[in-house]
Amino acid sequence: MADELYLENIDEFVTDQNRVVTYKWLSFTLGVHVNQAKQMLYDYVERKRKETSGAQLHVTYLVAGNLLQNGYVCHKVAVVREDKLEAMKSKLSTITSVHVYSIQKALLKDSSPLYNTDYDIVKSNLQHCSKFSAIHCAAAVPRTPPDAPRAPAQSPQSQRDPDSAGAVNGHGPPAAKAPPQQQRGIMGMFAAKAAAKPQDTPKESKAEAKEAPGVSATSSKPSIKNNIMNNFFGKAAMNKLKASSVPEQPKEEKEVVKPSIAVAEPEASPNTVAEKPGKKAESARIQQKDKRSKMKRVDRSDDEEERDPENVKKKRKRIKQLQSDSSDEEADVPPSPTPEEERAPSPPPVPALKTELEPASTEGSAGGRKRKWKRVLKSKMFIDEEEGCMGKTG
Amino acid sequence: MFSEQAAPTAQGLLAPPSAEPPTFPRVPVLGYLDCSQPFQLGERSFSRQYAHIYAVRLAGMRPGLERCARSQWGNDIVLRKLSELQAGEKCCVVGTLFKAMQLQPSILQEISEEHNLVPQPPLPKYIQPSDELILEDELQRIKLEGAIDVQRLVTGTILAVYGSEQDDGRFLVEDHCFADLPPPLPWNGPSSDRFVLLASGLGLGSVSGEALLSTQLLVDMVTGQLGAEGEQSCAAHIIRIILAGNLLSQNTQSRDTINKAKYLTKKTQAASVEAVKMLDEILLQLSTSVPVDVMPGEFDPTNYTLPQQPLHRCMLPLASAYTTLHLVTNPYQANLDGVRFLGTSGQNISDIFKYSSMDDYLEILEWTLQAGHISPTAPDTLGCYPFYKSDPFILTECPHVYFCGNAPHFQSKLLQGKEGQRVLLVTVPDFSATQTACLVNLRDLTCQPITFSGFGADNED
Numbered sequence: 001m002a003d004e005l006y007l008e009n010i011d012e013f014v015t016d017q018n019r020v021v022t023y024k025w026l027s028f029t030l031g032v033h034v035n036q037a038k039q040m041l042y043d044y045v046e047r048k049r050k051e052t053s054g055a056q057l058h059v060t061y062l063v064a065g066n067l068l069q070n071g072y073v074c075h076k077v078a079v080v081r082e083d084k085l086e087a088m089k090s091k092l093s094t095i096t097s098v099h100v101y102s103i104q105k106a107l108l109k110d111s112s113p114l115y116n117t118d119y120d121i122v123k124s125n126l127q128h129c130s131k132f133s134a135i136h137c138a139a140a141v142p143r144t145p146p147d148a149p150r151a152p153a154q155s156p157q158s159q160r161d162p163d164s165a166g167a168v169n170g171h172g173p174p175a176a177k178a179p180p181q182q183q184r185g186i187m188g189m190f191a192a193k194a195a196a197k198p199q200d201t202p203k204e205s206k207a208e209a210k211e212a213p214g215v216s217a218t219s220s221k222p223s224i225k226n227n228i229m230n231n232f233f234g235k236a237a238m239n240k241l242k243a244s245s246v247p248e249q250p251k252e253e254k255e256v257v258k259p260s261i262a263v264a265e266p267e268a269s270p271n272t273v274a275e276k277p278g279k280k281a282e283s284a285r286i287q288q289k290d291k292r293s294k295m296k297r298v299d300r301s302d303d304e305e306e307r308d309p310e311n312v313k314k315k316r317k318r319i320k321q322l323q324s325d326s327s328d329e330e331a332d333v334p335p336s337p338t339p340e341e342e343r344a345p346s347p348p349p350v351p352a353l354k355t356e357l358e359p360a361s362t363e364g365s366a367g368g369r370k371r372k373w374k375r376v377l378k379s380k381m382f383i384d385e386e387e388g389c390m391g392k393t394g
Numbered sequence: 395m396f397s398e399q400a401a402p403t404a405q406g407l408l409a410p411p412s413a414e415p416p417t418f419p420r421v422p423v424l425g426y427l428d429c430s431q432p433f434q435l436g437e438r439s440f441s442r443q444y445a446h447i448y449a450v451r452l453a454g455m456r457p458g459l460e461r462c463a464r465s466q467w468g469n470d471i472v473l474r475k476l477s478e479l480q481a482g483e484k485c486c487v488v489g490t491l492f493k494a495m496q497l498q499p500s501i502l503q504e505i506s507e508e509h510n511l512v513p514q515p516p517l518p519k520y521i522q523p524s525d526e527l528i529l530e531d532e533l534q535r536i537k538l539e540g541a542i543d544v545q546r547l548v549t550g551t552i553l554a555v556y557g558s559e560q561d562d563g564r565f566l567v568e569d570h571c572f573a574d575l576p577p578p579l580p581w582n583g584p585s586s587d588r589f590v591l592l593a594s595g596l597g598l599g600s601v602s603g604e605a606l607l608s609t610q611l612l613v614d615m616v617t618g619q620l621g622a623e624g625e626q627s628c629a630a631h632i633i634r635i636i637l638a639g640n641l642l643s644q645n646t647q648s649r650d651t652i653n654k655a656k657y658l659t660k661k662t663q664a665a666s667v668e669a670v671k672m673l674d675e676i677l678l679q680l681s682t683s684v685p686v687d688v689m690p691g692e693f694d695p696t697n698y699t700l701p702q703q704p705l706h707r708c709m710l711p712l713a714s715a716y717t718t719l720h721l722v723t724n725p726y727q728a729n730l731d732g733v734r735f736l737g738t739s740g741q742n743i744s745d746i747f748k749y750s751s752m753d754d755y756l757e758i759l760e761w762t763l764q765a766g767h768i769s770p771t772a773p774d775t776l777g778c779y780p781f782y783k784s785d786p787f788i789l790t791e792c793p794h795v796y797f798c799g800n801a802p803h804f805q806s807k808l809l810q811g812k813e814g815q816r817v818l819l820v821t822v823p824d825f826s827a828t829q830t831a832c833l834v835n836l837r838d839l840t841c842q843p844i845t846f847s848g849f850g851a852d853n854e855d
Binding site (some may be wrong): 006023024027032034038040042043046056059062064065066069070072074075077078079080081084094095096097098099100108110111112114115116119122123126128129130132133134135136137138139140142143202257266317376 | 395396397398400403404405409410411412414415416417419420422423482534536602606607610611614615617618619620621622623624625626628629630675678679681682683684685712715716717718790803804806830833835842843844845846847848849
């Protein structure tokens with residue numbers, strides 16, 4: 001019957017694959033409660049020993065109990081080989097549990113294979129390591145991503161909304177959020193960066209999901225003019241913004257993220273302002289307003305998407321691969337270089353690095369396609385300030 | 395006793411698989427309040443001198459000491475400052491102790507060129523018979539002699555001495571007293587068995603892997619995977635785990651990168667990186683099942699001076715996703731279900747151990763409680779933040795559970811105070827060396843050690 005399947009499974013694991021089958025490994029592999037796994041192991045041992053007397057099976061047991069030691073009643077939990085089981089049981093004054101810990105073909109010299117087996121199986125099941133456990137804790141809930149990074153994640157998002165809307169008070173909901181978020185802009189950026197790292201994947205998806213509705217609401221507004229805010233977005237925000245940009249087809253916005261510098265950009269509004277004063281290139285984003293900006297169609301979608309994973313992975317990398325669409329950009333960019341020269345107030349070494357979002361002239365923002373902020377590294381001269389930059393950002 | 399009621403079903407799992415095995419809900423924490431705000435530093439400025447901390451310490455403890463002195467030696471004793479002393483007059487003076495030790499490592503001696511000294515190697519104890527005690531107050535200092543145990547006391551203790559000044563300028567002590575136990579807190583403990591697991595010195599990242607299986611067994615037992623059903627249901631009564639420091643091993647502290655040439659160390663990763671990843675995984679397993687408080691210790695990646703600030707959550711990305719993980723300061727103070735916990739990761743106790751003749755960690759722990767100060771040797775021999783407004787290490791309320799981590803072995807004692815204080819003193823042993831953790835029962839303030847073991851090549855158990 002179905003119950004017997006586990007016997008065959010264990011048989012296969014132990015004899016054919018020559019594994020060390022611990023109760024925890026079995027529980028994860030077969031998807032059963034740990035206690036059931038222990039009982040299965042026991043059952044298997046019993047049957048196997050009955051049928052084939054020459055079974056080459058070595059079993060380790062877990063014994064736990066109370067023991068008087070140094071004047072204290074000590075609770076002892078030990079993994080013992082079968083031959084030492086009775087000796088250990090006799091040492092304990094009270095036995096509180098005995099069960100099979102593992103089965104393997106070979107005699108174990110020490111307990112490191114047991115540890116390794118358990119370590120490996122837990123490592124591959126980290127997200128639900130307590131799924132088959134006998135204790136369930138109601139309080140152990142993961143923080144929801146917006147909460148976990150403590151609002152900074154939210155600020156970039158919400159900041160994006162006003163930005164996309166252009167005017168701060170463009171829309172009710174985003175507008176309301178705008179002022180506080182803007183204050184938190186810089187902090188938000190930092191936080192977003194910090195948060196983005198561990199949480200890029202979930203955040204991105206969430207962010208995108210969130211952004212989409214928010215942005216579409218604002219899409220109608222020409223956001224253009226408010227580049228001032230642009231600089232405060234964190235990378236994560238940028239990613240999310242990308243997503244939102246897709247729905248808001250008419251314009252794509254790019255945000256220039258200034259990790260630490262407020263770019264008092266007078267918006268080269270129609271232009272994408274890209275600047276990255278000596279900081280990680282990634283953080284610099286260009287904000288574009290398509291409406292006004294005649295040129296740039298930020299095609300962040302495509303490139304950004306590709307870029308995104310790399311951006312995400314290599315947050316600290318400041319140099320992105322040079323994009324080959326310089327030709328495209330040249331046309332659009334003429335106005336940009338000038339405003340772009342905003343330097344951070346802090347005295348970074350010659351920033352010289354500009355990142356611009358690639359004009360989406362060719363790609364065009366396909367509606368419905370998630371756009372990711374893509375940072376295009378313009379082929380400008382840059383000073384390889386890696387050490388410095390790393391130091392700075394570190 | 396933990397899991398004694400599990401005995402009847404002990405062998406229950408030595409049977410063929412039964413029907414749906416039970417799952418026990420973790421007993422929730424009824425009330426948790428983190429009281430370590432005094433130990434959390436916001437903006438830190440190191441521009442002040444350390445004299446201020448001694449000044450506020452003395453000012454903060456003086457009233458209590460004067461009260462104790464009066465109750466011990468009579469209401470009519472004369473309390474004098476050192477500047478008001480008159481030769482031969484029996485009086486009581488409250489001040490800070492300073493122990494002049496010859497062997498005390500002194501940075502000035504080390505760098506002094508005229509001595510050309512090789513830096514002294516670290517010794518287990520720095521006491522010598524020739525040490526002297528000096529009492530200092532706000533303005534003056536005076537040498538002490540007489541009925542006072544020079545070897546036992548350490549610098550930084552605030553005490554009251556009763557005696558008289560001699561002609562040679564020394565103060566002859568007839569008796570002395572400490573601040574004694576602080577006032578008791580009301581008891582609101584739970585009425586059913588609830589356990590808190592105290593463990594310290596996990597020592598991840600060490601070269602030897604012996605303690606790894608024991609650590610895994612600890613995690614498994616607490617998360618309810620290990621043991622028979624009875625034991626698992628008892629483990630569900632563990633409401634919290636407190637990890638008291640030294641999560642990383644001392645091996646991760648090697649500073650090769652400083653001493654070796656850069657081309658040799660350029661691509662090497664600090665040992666602590668790997669160790670912290672391992673710690674993250676262990677904490678994740680724990681956090682999915684039980685609330686965890688993580689205190690930093692001597693070898694953990696946080697600041698060196700006391701009070702140590704919590705580990706940063708960015709180092710533990712997997713585990714800090716759970717609300718059950720709490721990264722807390724060292725020392726740590728909290729109200730758990732009405733029971734006040736106060737403890738450190740052991741640096742204060744081990745520092746006193748080095749400069750005092752007291753050998754027993756439990757004795758030292760009790761002594762700090764009697765002296766009314768968590769760490770009197772800070773900032774003299776133990777790094778400390780230069781407080782200037784108030785000294786947060788002064789004990790103002792008597793905790794119910796007072797522990798220190800990274801002790802050589804497990805000890806516990808229930809101390810009864812004169813004003814009805816009941817304190818459970820626990821020295822939490824170093825897990826990487828002893829594979830022992832402690833279970834404190836909040837209902838009756840008892841403590842039981844738990845030992846984990848695997849089997850090694852040498853076949854000993």
